Amino acid sequence: MSFVPSFSDIESAVDIIKDVVIETPLVESAELNARMGGRILLKAENLQRTGSFKFRGAYYRLALMTAAERAAGVVACSSGNHAQGVAAAAAILGIPAVIVMPADAPRIKIDNTRAYGAEVVTFDRLTENREEIAGRIAAERGSLFVPPYDDPHVIVGQGTAGLELMRQAAAQNASPDSILVCCSGGGLAAGTALAAQGIDPDVSIYVAEPQGFDDTGRSLRAGERLRNPALGGSICDALMAPMPGAVTFPINRHVIAGGVAVSDDEVRTAMRYAFGTLKLVLEPGGAAAFAAVLAGRVETRDRTIGVVLSGGNVDPGLYAAILAGM
Amino acid sequence: MSFVPSFSDIESAVDIIKDVVIETPLVESAELNARMGGRILLKAENLQRTGSFKFRGAYYRLALMTAAERAAGVVACSSGNHAQGVAAAAAILGIPAVIVMPADAPRIKIDNTRAYGAEVVTFDRLTENREEIAGRIAAERGSLFVPPYDDPHVIVGQGTAGLELMRQAAAQNASPDSILVCCSGGGLAAGTALAAQGIDPDVSIYVAEPQGFDDTGRSLRAGERLRNPALGGSICDALMAPMPGAVTFPINRHVIAGGVAVSDDEVRTAMRYAFGTLKLVLEPGGAAAFAAVLAGRVETRDRTIGVVLSGGNVDPGLYAAILAGM
Helix, strand or coil, X not given: CCCCCCXXXXXXXXXXXXXXXXXXXXXXXXXXXXXXXXXXXXXXXXXXXXXEXXXXXXXXXXHCCCHHHHHHCEEEECCCHHHHHHHHHHHHHCCCEEEEEECCCCHHHHHHHHHCCCEEEEECCCCCCHHHHHHHHHHHHCCEECCCCCCHHHXXXXXXXXXXXHHHHHHCCCCCCEEEEECCCCHHHHHHHHHHHHHCCCCEEEEEXXXXXXXXXXXXXXXXXXXXXXXXXXXXXXXXXXXXXXXXXXXXXXXXXXXXXXXXXXXXXXXXXXXXXXXXXXXXXXXHHHHHHHCCCCCCCCCEEEEEECECCCCHHHHHHHHCCC | CCCCCCHHHXXXXXXXXXXXXXXXXEECCHHHHHHHCCEEEEEEHHHCHHHECHHHHHHHHHHCCCHHHHHHCEEEECCCHHHHHHHHHHHHHCCCEEEEEECCCCHHHHHHHHHCCCEEEEECCCCCCHHHHHHHHHHHHCCEECCCCCCHHHXXXXXXXXXXXXXXXXXXXXXXXXXXXXXXXXXXXXXXXXXXXXXXXXXXXEEEEECCCCHHHHHHHHCCCCCCCCCCCCCCHHHCCCCCCCCHHHHHHHHEEXXXXXXXXXXXXXXXXXXXXXXXXXXCHHHHHHHHHHCCCCCCCCCEEEEEECECCCCHHHHHHHHCCC
């Protein structure tokens, strides 16, 4: 890694992205607060461009590219949200983009990535290695590979969500005791922690992961990077990175207070609550951190808890099936 | 009517409601703007307490009640969103509430109204008169009847949505050429117009109504209050008032530029777009004004258009059925 991302990097990034990245609202629900016995502040990144926070890191990374780098294009691999983020950022900046996506990614994510003008290359998630495919394309074309999380610039970009959360909370006379973010490779977690603790060193950051994909939580407890036993099987298609990142984990082991694992059913319940009460569309992975709160896996009574609602890109058929459980 | 509501009433109302009513975000989507060729500013009142703008008028009206009035309670009749607004406001202010609701109102709206602690009395929308039932209850108990729109205080309360929209637009360096609001009895339309034109006399306010329930649009063209031919049959359960209000229409005929009618299919398309791109849950009536924009029924090219997304209380079964059309 070329540098260790810092709070001041994130502060500077806000100025670079501010005309393109949406300052998403920090939503608060009186009903949710009453239910949880505290103040729950929801950072609605599902309302971000491309429907997830991933646009932040992608746009920030691409905005730093030189003219010569831009001409040679970018390559990324992603199950969907990073794909859309890179594709949309590339389109805005006039950069050719190739995205390597699993063939079983949600249709809405593949379609949207193509709609942003990117070239999509699919692969079999169980038999092929996406990094190898992306690396080969990058080498052939001289393109920049844009990692989904293992890149200090990407971490800085994702951190702008946490910086906004803290500033918006302060404007609402709230000071979070802790913040929950979902975690796949750990980029949002690292960036959010650096941003939030740069403002208030006492705020605790927790990661929420799907049960069976709680590699970051287990790795934090073990003090070393541990791999998930399976590559697939969670409803949270966005949260199935095989293990903590080589760049993110050395940061996260210092700044993350711990991890909680949520079940698919807890995620579905959170998605239904977001539909029925918050009126927000969340995808499974985007509801994971909120699910941890709603299921009572973190103390909320008399506390102020920030939660990143990280994405809303869910296929309508799956969404309808989940609503059928109401 | 006891007084004619004015811009300054709405300005004052903001101070009275500000600790309880949510200042909902003004959402903007780059994809929507690109599609429509202009700036579309979406006032997300589906994120309001109780899931619709109706909480504004209800809470403001009840907040003005004296201690003696409060002890005798309130009565309201509503297909659902005004019901929830009054029930929630009454609960917050410790006022007993009876709500008269059609037996065929969406289950979510009836359930939520009861959950706020109100007593619900149902009636048959085709054979019984809800005003008579509510009037009888109010007379028996000495309670205050809270009309859904034909009340200057309620109009003032709804107008706070329009005032916020204009102030938020200014903060985003935008000046709406026109604003679209849905219309049933006309309270939101009247309040929004008074608020917006108090800030910018040149902004045009248009109402969106379901086809077959475009009584306000037709009445504006005729110069007199005209009745809808049917009492039911639109997907927009919230927008089926039989005719323009006796209090609202004399205001609206001076402040509303015109009306557009939208089909059920256009409303469904708008709900799907809100799901897939905006990540917002809208109920049919809450999507009517947006449907008019998305269907191209108003000029958007090189214009700045404010749109009130007025509510998000939709039964999950209906929502799933609408998503099935994607």
